[in-house]
Amino acid sequence: MNGRKIVHVDMDAFYASVEQRDSPELRGKPVVVAWRGKRSVVCAASYEARHFGVRSAMVATHAERLCPEAVFVPPDFTRYRAVSRAVREIFLRHTDLIEPLSLDEAYLDVTENKTGLATATKVASTIRQQIREELSLTASAGVAPNKFLSKIASDWRKPNGLFVIQPAEVASFLTPLPVGRIPGVGKVTEEKLVRLGMRTVGELRTLPLNELQRMFGRYGQRLYELARGIDENPVVPNRPTKSISAEDTFEQDVLLAETEPMIRRLAEKTWLASRKESRIARTVVLKLKTAEFRVMTRSQTAPEPPASQEELTQIALSLLQKVGTDPGQRFRLAGVGLGNFRDPGESAEPSLFPL
Incomplete structure (x- = not known):
């Protein structure tokens, strides 16, 4: 083992928990963070809603069938980002080696910590306590000698749990x-x-x-x-996002004209995932895989990035016109992606190598 001490912190049902915290009437109820409608997907579900089988990325109408009593709340990413920044401020009290994976989870390297706590377990416990006391939210954490194991560990006692894998326990745990x-x-x-x-x-x-x-x-x-518990990947602070995408395989191969419903759903998934980013994507990518497993991509880079989910959807659908295949060609998979990420305000020079 490399001697590292890694903590993976994962906020519990983050978006739904923020909604329940800020609206007391939602506490104890099955909350689904999503827009209503057959083209919408679930951003997050409270544990009360998960009891009925509701999960993130599920089509909203399916979630409604599983849990007719669900309270649907439209997502508020501005508020979620603000809470995420407050969580990060707590992390920074303990270490500068923080690698966010999204608004609600991150890896922390606490091999050496700022507060002088004796063990990584105490660091993780303190972080969870500070999140609970200061933000009225719960987080689960995993402590292990590397990133791979810490992420598995954080899921072990969810929600509101802490699980530790000591170096000597790795083989027996796995x-x-x-x-x-x-x-x-x-x-x-x-x-x-x-x-x-x-x-x-x-x-x-x-x-x-x-x-x-x-x-x-x-x-x-x-x-x-x-399989042997070996993962030498370090925690990399401020790793820039290169691309965000969602793709899915059709139940049966379809014609190009029949891909629109799937592309709409994938565009929404990609848009929701991109709301977790502080940086802005300027390139939209459409990916298709033929029945013969040939991959085709089409992309568009505009001076201004897509400003809404509907705009992203329309760009992705317009890229269908650029596919230019035999009308009888069938497809087994579709994907919608965003790339060419830039910081807000950064000038958008045309890319010589668009995605």
Whole structure:
């Protein structure tokens, strides 16, 4: 192990919790942060709403069917950003090595901390206590020797929990975990591993490196290391966002003209994700994958970035006109992305290499 002490802090049901904190009449009720309508998706759900199966990124109408008593609240990203800044101020009392992942979660390297607390566990406990006392919100935290393990740990006792993985406990902790808990192991990779009899991380450890590399290419090396609890990636403060995107595979291959409903939903997901960023994206990207697995992208970089979800949606839909394929061509996947991020007020020089 590298001797680092990493804390991953994850605010509990952040947007919904802020709404419940600021509006006492919402406390104890199933709150869904979303605009109503069949084109809308859920930004966040309180734990009361999650009890009914409501989850982030779910289509809002589906959430309403699962939980007819849900209270829908339109998102207020200006307020969420302000609370996120207050949380970050608490982090900064303890360390300058902070890597935000979004408005509601971050990695902190507390190998050395500013307050002289004896252990990383005490740092995490203090941070959670300060968030609770000063902001009337709860956060879960994971403490571990690296980023990979700390993120798993922060989810272990959610909500409002703290879980610690000591260096000597790494192997025993990982051994029974399903392989799907490893970052990057999606449904397809998990199914492939399960077919090979690799259901747990412990079973995955029995595969030699060259075999994993043969099956998964460069990712095979990463799989080999993570199965052993190895993650040398440092906490990188102020890592600039390069792109934000959402993509999905159709239940069955569709014609180009039939992709509009999916593109509308993906544009909303991408727009909501981009609201977590302080920087502004100037390039819109449309991605399509044909039934033959050929990837096509079209992009537009304008002097002014899209100013609303509807504007992003219209740009993405207009890029469909630039695809120019055989009318009978069918597609299996669509994606909408934002890139070319800049700080507010930074001049937008035309990119020589648009996404």
